[in-house]
Amino acid sequence: MIFTPYINAALKVLTTRITKKPCLWYINYFITHKCNLKCPYCYVVTNQNKQIQDPSLDEIKKIINDLYKLVTRFICLLGGEPFIRKDLDQIIKYIKNKKMLVSINSNGTLLEQHIPALKQLNKICISLEGSKKDHDKDRGQGTYDKILNNLHILKKEKIKNISVQTTVSTNTLDSFLHVIELAKKIGFSVLITEIACQKNVKSKEADLSEEQLKTLWKQVYNYKKLGYPIENTYEAISNVIKYSSYIKPHQVFNNNDIVHPDLEKLFKKNKCSFGRYNAFLNYDGNMYPCPSLIEEKKYNIKEKSLNDAYTQMLAEYSCKGCRGFLYYQTNLLFSSLNPNTLLKLAVLALKNYNY
Numbered sequence: 001m002i003f004t005p006y007i008n009a010a011l012k013v014l015t016t017r018i019t020k021k022p023c024l025w026y027i028n029y030f031i032t033h034k035c036n037l038k039c040p041y042c043y044v045v046t047n048q049n050k051q052i053q054d055p056s057l058d059e060i061k062k063i064i065n066d067l068y069k070l071v072t073r074f075i076c077l078l079g080g081e082p083f084i085r086k087d088l089d090q091i092i093k094y095i096k097n098k099k100m101l102v103s104i105n106s107n108g109t110l111l112e113q114h115i116p117a118l119k120q121l122n123k124i125c126i127s128l129e130g131s132k133k134d135h136d137k138d139r140g141q142g143t144y145d146k147i148l149n150n151l152h153i154l155k156k157e158k159i160k161n162i163s164v165q166t167t168v169s170t171n172t173l174d175s176f177l178h179v180i181e182l183a184k185k186i187g188f189s190v191l192i193t194e195i196a197c198q199k200n201v202k203s204k205e206a207d208l209s210e211e212q213l214k215t216l217w218k219q220v221y222n223y224k225k226l227g228y229p230i231e232n233t234y235e236a237i238s239n240v241i242k243y244s245s246y247i248k249p250h251q252v253f254n255n256n257d258i259v260h261p262d263l264e265k266l267f268k269k270n271k272c273s274f275g276r277y278n279a280f281l282n283y284d285g286n287m288y289p290c291p292s293l294i295e296e297k298k299y300n301i302k303e304k305s306l307n308d309a310y311t312q313m314l315a316e317y318s319c320k321g322c323r324g325f326l327y328y329q330t331n332l333l334f335s336s337l338n339p340n341t342l343l344k345l346a347v348l349a350l351k352n353y354n355y
Contacts, residue, residue: 016277016334023071024310026278026330031060031091032080033283037107037140039127054283057087061094063281066306074101080283083110089117096120105165107139108147111154118159125163125191126151128182130175137171151186162188163231168216169195170208176216180228191231192220194249194323196291207249217241232327239266239326252292253320267321273330275317279310289313292322 016023032054055063067075075095082088082104095102101122108126111118118124129135132144154162166172166179176192183190195207208216217240224230224237246260253259259267275289275297285302287309288294297316299309325331 022276022314024067024277024279025072026074026076026273027067027072028076028078028278028280029063030078030080030281030283031055031082031088032085034084035080035107036084036109037081037143039107039139052284054085055285057090060091063301063306064095064098064100066301068098068100070307070310072100074103077102077104078280079106081107081110083114089114092117092120107143108150109143111150115153115157115159118154119157121161123161123163124154124159125165127167128164128179129166129169130172131178134172134175134178138169148182151188155186155188160187163191164188165191165193167193167195168208170212173208173212173216177219177223180223180230183229184227189229189231191329193327196324210245210248213244213249214241217244231329233329233332235332236327236329240323243326244323247321247323247326249323250292252322255318255320257320259320263321267325270325270331272319272321272325273328273334274324275313275319277334278330279313287313289317289319290324292324293319 016025033052034054064075077088077091083106085091092102092104102120103123103125104121105125106127108128111124111126126147127139128144128147129138135144135147136142151162151164164179164183166176168176180190194213217237220230220232221234221237221241224232224234243260243263243266246263247253253267272290275293280288280290280294281301282288282298285300286298287301287306288298297313299313301309304312
């Protein structure tokens with residue numbers, strides 16, 4: 001049955017919401033450390049050292065089996081750049097055979113040789129940061145044209161599960177409108193994000209100011225009302241606008257930290273899903289609660305079982321929230337009481353399904 005993966009995933013979400021018991025429903029799995037680009041603000045530390053080995057296909061299959069037993073029902077494949085792996089098609093097929101949902105986050109430059117695999121995905125998320133000038137400044141000369149060409153190929157192949165993620169920085173603040181205009185013209189949805197919160201970030205050169213962030217999210221809200229295909233829900237956008245001034249970029253609050261009373265109420269009402277319902281699994285076996293703690297809190301599944309690593313992560317979890325908490329959609333999936341928000345998330349998932 002074509003809807004079986006969605007039914008399985010939805011039942012786990014429903015059970016979790018009723019019991020309020022955490023489960024590792026969603027995993028972001030870095031299947032390679034290799035990448036063909038060097039983006040300046042990427043939170044993933046890629047390493048071109050040839051002595052470092054990516055997990056083998058058999059190792060990945062074992063991890064997928066273990067995740068399934070741990071009730072994981074959604075796997076997002078990350079890198080590096082996932083399409084560098086020659087066995088990627090086999091990895092996708094194996095996940096699909098388990099009746100699990102699978103998506104990929106890609107820089108979009110290596111897609112044209114993987115059309116059959118792309119048709120099996122529940123979602124393909126491609127990074128596009130703005131106009132040709134601004135995108136190439138962040139991602140590398142010629143990457144914009146390559147991605148645009150691949151987007152047209154995907155549409156020609158009738159692949160409709162396409163999402164573009166645009167990370168707004170000081171370089172691209174004035175050109176995110178270019179991306180949503182392009183989305184409306186070609187026919188794909190856009191997820192707008194800030195630079196990923198990193199607790200020990202070394203450079204803040206690309207970060208927007210507090211005023212720029214407020215202006216950005218108000219614009220996003222207004223453009224969504226005008227009918228642009230923006231994935232961010234109204235509830236998520238409203239949260240950022242309302243609480244933005246209480247959390248600075250790269251600021252991470254722990255359980256004992258004192259925060260603004262209004263923000264404290266939100267943290268208690270909607271607990272962050274990261275580290276509870278979803279996590280990040282690195283190519284070296286290290287599991288992290290979220291990008292903000294990617295080198296601070298890690299639990300290696302080569303040293304202990306996946307279940308034991310997850311149990312330890314839950315027991316030691318001490319993070320209250322960050323800016324990402326305000327706009328990450330998975331937080332709303334497990335905490336929102338707004339039926340309109342939940343309906344929008346469900347419709348978005350089904351709309352992107354490849355029949």
